[in-house]
Amino acid sequence: MYFVNLVYLYFGLTALLVFVLLFGDAPAFQRTPVSYVKWLVTEAWLLALERVVETMFGERGLRMLDSATECCCESSNPMLQIAYLSIVSVGYGLTWQFVFKLLPNAYAAEYHIYTGTAAVCGAVGLFLWASMSDPGRLTPESAALYLAAYPPDGLLFPPKHCSTCDLMRPGRSKHCNACGSCIIRFDHHCGWLNNCIGLNNSRHFLAFLFGNLLLCCYACWAAAAATAGSLQQRGFFDVYVYDPVLKDRVALYTRPAWFLEAAVTGGGAIAAYCIVPACRNVIPWPF
């Protein structure tokens, strides 16, 4: 199978997965393969895992699985932070080992070694900045101020008293069990950052996302360009085959430049859509 076909397959499967995750619960797809695949990837594998653990280790195994799930997903712990740093470190190590040594060549200059390293440092810096940021914890002193700024609307946000913090909760606030406090204008608890995302750190979170999005786009382009340059040096693009339909020789491989440009343009469009609200410290999701 040609390499480009593998790339198509990868992006096709990714697009399919995103579609299934977004629309699997939509009424239009009830009792269709879309809802079935959503169930498979979100619930069925967990049920199967529970069944396997129960068969192998009995009730005790199930209790251990429960406490492991609670420790990983519902309490404050640095596991995903360690996972993020490991992924970035291994990615950078592999790039150092296999990509940087292809530079310079016809498609990528030597300075990408330095700009690539700076991009990785920048993404990790944004990660640390967002991880350590204050999401905006509700305190007895600030409760009245934020109750006035975000009054409960009685519909989506009924007036509520948090029994743990012993405070009246403003609209859009929520108590986070992992962080142990009410967060003003709560968005979500981010496992990767091991931190809540709220009023004070929306911009930190979005900067972390955009920084890593740009790093991914840049890394994809740089790795592809470095590889393409190396392949050209080895005469890879000079291979031709005879096409019996066209009755002419055609290049076996072509440089997939349009594909790289489309990926970078797509990333840029998403960034442009989000960057204005991000500067105003607003999460640009439409909900």
Ligand SMILES: [Zn+2]
């Ligand atoms: Zn609370």
Ligand SMILES: [Zn+2]
């Ligand atoms: Zn939290």
